[in-house]
Amino acid sequence: MSEDKAAILRRIYLFSGLPEEDLAALARLAVARNFPKDAVIFWEGRQAAGFFILLEGQVKLVKSSPDGKEYILRLVGPWETFGEAAVLAEDVYPATAVALSDCRTLFFPTAPFLALLTASPRLSRNMLATMSRLLYHLTRQLEDLSLKEVSARLARFILDKCRETHGQVAPDLVIELNISKTHLASYLGTISETLSRTLARLKALGVINEEKGRITIKEPQLLENIARGIKV
Amino acid sequence: MSEDKAAILRRIYLFSGLPEEDLAALARLAVARNFPKDAVIFWEGRQAAGFFILLEGQVKLVKSSPDGKEYILRLVGPWETFGEAAVLAEDVYPATAVALSDCRTLFFPTAPFLALLTASPRLSRNMLATMSRLLYHLTRQLEDLSLKEVSARLARFILDKCRETHGQVAPDLVIELNISKTHLASYLGTISETLSRTLARLKALGVINEEKGRITIKEPQLLENIARGIKV
DNA sequence: CGGCCTGTTGATGCGACTCAATTCAGGTGG
DNA sequence: CCACCTGAATTGAGTCGCATCAACAGGCCG
Numbered sequence: 001m002s003e004d005k006a007a008i009l010r011r012i013y014l015f016s017g018l019p020e021e022d023l024a025a026l027a028r029l030a031v032a033r034n035f036p037k038d039a040v041i042f043w044e045g046r047q048a049a050g051f052f053i054l055l056e057g058q059v060k061l062v063k064s065s066p067d068g069k070e071y072i073l074r075l076v077g078p079w080e081t082f083g084e085a086a087v088l089a090e091d092v093y094p095a096t097a098v099a100l101s102d103c104r105t106l107f108f109p110t111a112p113f114l115a116l117l118t119a120s121p122r123l124s125r126n127m128l129a130t131m132s133r134l135l136y137h138l139t140r141q142l143e144d145l146s147l148k149e150v151s152a153r154l155a156r157f158i159l160d161k162c163r164e165t166h167g168q169v170a171p172d173l174v175i176e177l178n179i180s181k182t183h184l185a186s187y188l189g190t191i192s193e194t195l196s197r198t199l200a201r202l203k204a205l206g207v208i209n210e211e212k213g214r215i216t217i218k219e220p221q222l223l224e225n226i227a228r229g230i231k232v
Numbered sequence: 233m234s235e236d237k238a239a240i241l242r243r244i245y246l247f248s249g250l251p252e253e254d255l256a257a258l259a260r261l262a263v264a265r266n267f268p269k270d271a272v273i274f275w276e277g278r279q280a281a282g283f284f285i286l287l288e289g290q291v292k293l294v295k296s297s298p299d300g301k302e303y304i305l306r307l308v309g310p311w312e313t314f315g316e317a318a319v320l321a322e323d324v325y326p327a328t329a330v331a332l333s334d335c336r337t338l339f340f341p342t343a344p345f346l347a348l349l350t351a352s353p354r355l356s357r358n359m360l361a362t363m364s365r366l367l368y369h370l371t372r373q374l375e376d377l378s379l380k381e382v383s384a385r386l387a388r389f390i391l392d393k394c395r396e397t398h399g400q401v402a403p404d405l406v407i408e409l410n411i412s413k414t415h416l417a418s419y420l421g422t423i424s425e426t427l428s429r430t431l432a433r434l435k436a437l438g439v440i441n442e443e444k445g446r447i448t449i450k451e452p453q454l455l456e457n458i459a460r461g462i463k464v
Numbered sequence: 465c466g467g468c469c470t471g472t473t474g475a476t477g478c479g480a481c482t483c484a485a486t487t488c489a490g491g492t493g494g
Numbered sequence: 495c496c497a498c499c500t501g502a503a504t505t506g507a508g509t510c511g512c513a514t515c516a517a518c519a520g521g522c523c524g
Contacts, residue, residue, distance in 0.1 A: 063375040071378035073371060087355075088364040101433040113286040117357070125320075125349070125357040131363045132320040138370040139305060139326045145377040146303035146421040147307055149511070181471065189378040193510060196472055229297050381479070413503065426480055428504055 005030050012053055014081050014126050022120045029113060030106040039164055041083075041105070048086030048093050051110040054078055055102030060183065061095045072187040075136070076181065084130060087113065100179070108222035122132075145189050147230050151197050153158070153188045155227035158208065169220045177213040202226075237262050237338070244285055245385045246273050246313050254352050261345060262338040273315075273329035280318030280325050282341040289335030293327045304419040306369070307332075313424060315451065319345065332411070338384065372382070373389055377421050380461050382430050385420045387388075387459035390447060409445040412413065 005027035009015045015026060033052075035041055041052065041059065054076050061082060064070040073095050076082045086093045087110050101166060118122055144153045161175045162168075177184060185195040202208050207223050209216040237259035241247045242400075247255060267273055273291065282387065286308050293314060296302040305327050308314045318325045319342050328391040349355055374386045375452045394400075409416060417427040434440050439455050449455060 007353065059398070063379060065379040067461070069379055071375065073374060074386070085364050085367040088360040089368070090362070091368070094368050117356040117360075118353050121350050121353070121356070124353070124360070128349075128356070128363065130358060131360065131367060132317050132323070135317040135363065135370065136321070138328050138367065138374065139295070142305060142373055142377065143303065147295060147297040147301055153445060191513065193473085193514085194472070197512095200472085224394065229299070385496070414501095423481065425482085425505085429480090433502085 033107045035099040035103045044096045051083035053103040053106040055094040265339045267331040267335045276328045282314035285338045287336040290332040
């Protein structure tokens with residue numbers, strides 16, 4: 001079983017380039033933990049006991065307000081880690097994690113992981129790189145929320161997703177929203193009604209096509225401009 | 233001169249607990265760089281050559297939109313580091329840094345610093361902790377921008393600042409805004425006119441007093457509620 | 465078939481940005 | 495010392511984007 005885990009860990013960015021013995025030590029640490037759909041994996045503000053690797057399923061990291069609105073900080077897919085940030089400060093989780101579907105995860109308890117971290121320069125370096133990318137991601141979201149309107153955020157999301165799946169942006173490329181539009185709305189910092197209208201507007205402009213969660217890019221250049229915040 | 237630098241470095245959180253030889257090595261790396269008021273220290277999107285410690289003055293890290301609006305991601309004060317995030321990914325700066333007053337800094341070039349980082353577990357750990365706190369800070373800002381209105385953000389800012397200076401929140405405690413209200417507005421993700429009105433409303437409610445950038449807290453409990461987003 | 469969840473569309477209201485006018489404070493030069 | 499200028503801060507009126515509330519259509523499942 002521990003061998004299986006080591007094989008899995010090799011696929012995780014955070015653990016890339018680690019010597020065998022480090023991987024083995026990590027594999028000994030890891031605890032399999034599974035969650036049904038809609039289960040809360042951890043709560044914002046609770047003492048962070050460790051972090052997770054998602055093996056299968058989808059997880060959302062959310063902030064929610066007293067009156068029931070929620071903002072999705074990050075959508076986590078397979079082979080990504082989450083809850084890492086809390087580990088370092090031996091602190092609390094900065095957001096709540098919820099399983100969007102049935103999930104299989106590996107859990108790494110804080111204290112022994114920190115010991116490994118101290119012993120492995122490569123692991124430290126990977127961790128720093130991971131957190132760098134998270135920081136970069138968050139600053140982009142802040143930029144969007146503070147300076148851009150919904151149409152620009154949606155356009156940016158589509159372009160990002162397109163580059164992620166196809167490595168480029170070109171006419172007639174198709175991207176799949178594999179989340180509900182309600183969730184996408186929370187991720188973009190708005191609500192489903194507004195997202196619906198914004199999508200309709202982009203369709204009417206001929207910039208994109210959309211049906212049943214499949215978006216086709218029609219006018220890449222226009223889409224780039226909208227993402228930059230240039231008025232149409 | 234190198235001795236002076238080492239003495240300075242001891243005061244930086246990022247370098248706390250480091251052995252003498254590491255401090256000495258860092259001191260040899262550090263380059264003094266000064267900037268006049270309004271100078272751009274680095275531009276968003278440019279290759280990150282290294283990071284900075286602010287010794288004297290004040291710096292803003294900003295995102296700006298094509299039409300001239302700007303959002304202040306972070307206000308940097310003496311003894312704080314900035315530009316750290318970019319170093320790890322050997323990547324670009326995620327925001328633009330501007331001197332708000334004449335500034336003295338120490339600059340650490342990326343490549344040699346990374347070498348030191350690999351060699352010093354303690355330095356790695358400090359760096360991770362620093363980035364953790366940045367992440368935490370950014371998630372709070374995202375929460376505010378996406379879920380709270382301006383009055384709540386302002387209330388939270390006042391409470392944070394109060395706790396930071398006095399260690400507690402109590403009636404008649406005074407905090408100093410040592411930045412212009414225009415800058416504070418950008419930091420809160422709004423504009424000076426709206427900030428002005430919001431401050432006026434809080435004054436009218438008797439929650440705070442304010443004159444010439446000095447804010448006196450009158451109703452801590454009410455202020456906490458406003459910060460939580462509870463309607464008045 | 466009826467319930468439920470997701471998504472769409474319309475009408476309305478509120479918060480915040482825009483534009484413009486005015487006041488105020490700090491700094492400069494006569 | 496006062497007149498002048500400049501940038502910051504305030505205040506008012508108007509507009510816009512988006513959230514809210516509400517009604518309704520479609521797909522899925524018991």
